[in-house]
Amino acid sequence: MYFQRVKKMNFRNDLATKIALIDNELLKYLQQIQQDCPPQLYESLEYSLFPGGKRLRPVILLAVCEALGGRTEDALPFACALEIIHNYSLTHDDLPCMDDDDMRRGKPSNHKVFGEAMAILAGDGLLNLAYEIMAEFCSNNPNPNFLRAMAKIAKNAGVTGMVGGQALDIQQSADLRLIHENKTAxxxxxxxxxxxxxxxxxxxxxxxxxxxxxxxxxxxxxxDIDDGQSSSESELAVPLDDAAKMLQTLENSEFLQALLEYIFKGRE
Amino acid sequence: MYFQRVKKMNFRNDLATKIALIDNELLKYLQQIQQDCPPQLYESLEYSLFPGGKRLRPVILLAVCEALGGRTEDALPFACALEIIHNYSLTHDDLPCMDDDDMRRGKPSNHKVFGEAMAILAGDGLLNLAYEIMAEFCSNNPNPNFLRAMAKIAKNAGVTGMVGGQALDIQQSADLRLIHENKTAxxxxxxxxxxxxxxxxxxxxxxxxxxxxxxxxxxxxxxDIDDGQSSSESELAVPLDDAAKMLQTLENSEFLQALLEYIFKGRE
Structure with missing residues (x-):
């Protein structure tokens, strides 16, 4: 029991440290563009990025790199780029002609504050910024694996990935699994x-x-379950169980295993 | 006189050859995504890219590379990426909350045909595709200058570049020269x-x-002059004269000089 509590404290500390690292780096990137970015556009970008959500995708990216013995500073630009891509997609998804969401993370969504035009431009700017960050880092750190990481992030974010998933979603014609796979996974x-x-x-x-x-x-x-939609706990069990089992085979995966438990609240 | 006509014919042939090369390569990229891209999204992407305009930006990129003795196949992915970025920006700029243009290149603009949501996603998908193409090419062709080319294209397209220019334009608060520099130049x-x-x-x-x-x-x-806006021929003379003079100092720049003459219709 004591051991469990210590482990949990360590995990929470680790998680908070990673999130702080990501937030600091994101702020650093924002500071780099602030001078030459129109002020209202800058505010709109910052509004979409901060305060953040769980920063789950970048936390995972960092944790995997660390579990495999890689350097945090090599993973950080890609982690930030991925989070920025996620936040651009939320900004565009919330637009009236898309999901028409007035609220995001407990505050009015971007277009409610800055207007639709600026929200579209903020999304475009964020997407582009993700690639500015990765291209600049790859340019200064020539390593073919970094380039492969950028290429993979790009492909998964595009029309055969996340953007494609959102297109299927607004048409509501495709099967749910294909939408989930592209839009989220x-x-x-x-x-x-x-x-x-x-x-x-x-x-x-x-x-x-x-x-x-x-x-x-x-x-x-x-x-979907938490939103009261059609998905059932039994549908959840299969991929969650597979993910948990895969993580158990991985060395140094204590943090990632604890993250899984934290996110899925003991459902696994 | 005969010599002038032959030179003009050669230029027109060169230009048509370059545009065909770019269009073929763009089609190749479209074919690569067609299988895994939702059909309506694919149609919307294709509608934004074809039939194209003058393909001026990619033609210039190819011509400069060739004038400096570079290989066309090395320039082609970047030329296409740049044209794709240009076309995404037109697709988003035409939206009702932006410039609200119903027509583009003599046909209804993207959102008039596919709806606003799909037009936004097509724009997002195009922007992302530009980086998929460049990241993949850089990954397969490790050359630090290619990475620098991608980083430069990214920075100029972003919130301190083109997207920033569009943000200034919709606010109509900045001076025209700053808008022109960012949005177009x-x-x-x-x-x-x-x-x-x-x-x-x-x-x-x-x-x-x-x-x-x-x-x-x-x-x-x-x-702006052709659109009947406030700019005057005397404002045009300074940058056009500078561009023409710079081109004249460049070896092997016959094509680029003819292109300048062709675009500015003898104004220089």
Whole structure:
């Protein structure tokens, strides 16, 4: 019991440290553009990025890199880029012609504050910023695995990935599993696989892509259940169980296992 | 007189060849995503990209690379990415909450055909696709100058570049020169500078960025004059004259000089 509590405290500390690291780095990137970015656009970007949500995708990316013995500073730019891509997609998804959400993370959504035009431009600017960050880092740190990480993040975010998933979602014609896989799981696949690539662990990419798929599907099904939508606990069990089992086979995965438990609140 | 006509014919042939090369490559990229892209989203992407306009930015990028002795196949992915970025920006700029344009290149604009949501997603998908193409190419062709070309294209397209220019434009608070520089000239700066980087001619980047700035400013002022807006021929003369003079100092720039004449219809 005492051991469990200590473990839990350590996990919470680790998580808070990682989130602080990511937030600081995101702020650093914002500071770099502030001078030459129109003030209202800058405010709109910052409003979409802060205060953040759980920072789950970048936390996973960092944790995978660290579990495989990689350097945190190599993973951080990709972690931030992935989080920025996630936040651009939320900003555009909330627009009236999309999901028409007035609230996001307990405050009015971007377009309610800055107007639709500025919200679209903030989303465009964030998406582009993610690639500015990765391109600049790759340019200064020539390592083919970093380039592969960027290419993977790009593909999973695009029209055969997340953007494609959102297109299927607004048409409501595709099956739910395909929507979940593209709209939600593809960014988690990026988080796990890019984390491995940043640690130069190229032999494990298939493993981590599969893990990211299961994690992402479980995450979206849980979200649907909590929203009172049609998905059931039994649907959740399969990918969640697969993800948990895969993590158990991984060395140094204590943090990731605790993260899974934390997110899925003992459902696994 | 005969010589002039032959030169003009050669230029027109060269231009048509370059545009065909770019269009073919763009089609190839579309074919690569078609299988895994939702059909309606795919149609919307294709509708934004084809039939194209003058393909001016990618033509310049190819021409600069060739003038400096570089290989066309090295410049082509960056040329296409730049054209795709230009087309995403038009798709988003035409939206009702932005410039609210119903027509583009003689046909209904994207959102008039596919709806606002799909037009936003098509724009997002195009922007992302540009980076998928460049990241994949850089990953397969490790050359630090290609990475620098991607980083430069990214920076010029972002919130301190084109997106920033559009934000200034919708607020109508900034001075016109700053809007022109960011909204229009930054992509031309990318075209000239990335063309030089693709030819591994790193010593000439400042020259080509300056040339791109003058060219871009002249292009936007001409556009404003033709639209009956406030800009005057005398404002046009300065950057156009500077661009023409810079081109004259450049070896193997016959095509680029003819292109300038062709675009500015003897105004220089």
């Amino acid at each position: 593809k960014l988690f696949i990026s988080a796990f696989a890019a984390g491995a690539l940043c640690a130069n662990n190229t032999g494990s990419i298939d493993f981590f892509e599969n893990l990211g798929l299961n994690f992402g599907l479980a995450f979206q099904i849980m979200d | 930054k992509l031309f700066i990318s075209a000239f500078a990335a063309g030089a980087l693709c030819a591994n001619n790193t010593g000439s980047i400042d020259f080509f960025e300056n040339l791109g700035l003058n060219f871009g400013l002249a292009f936007q002022i001409m556009d």
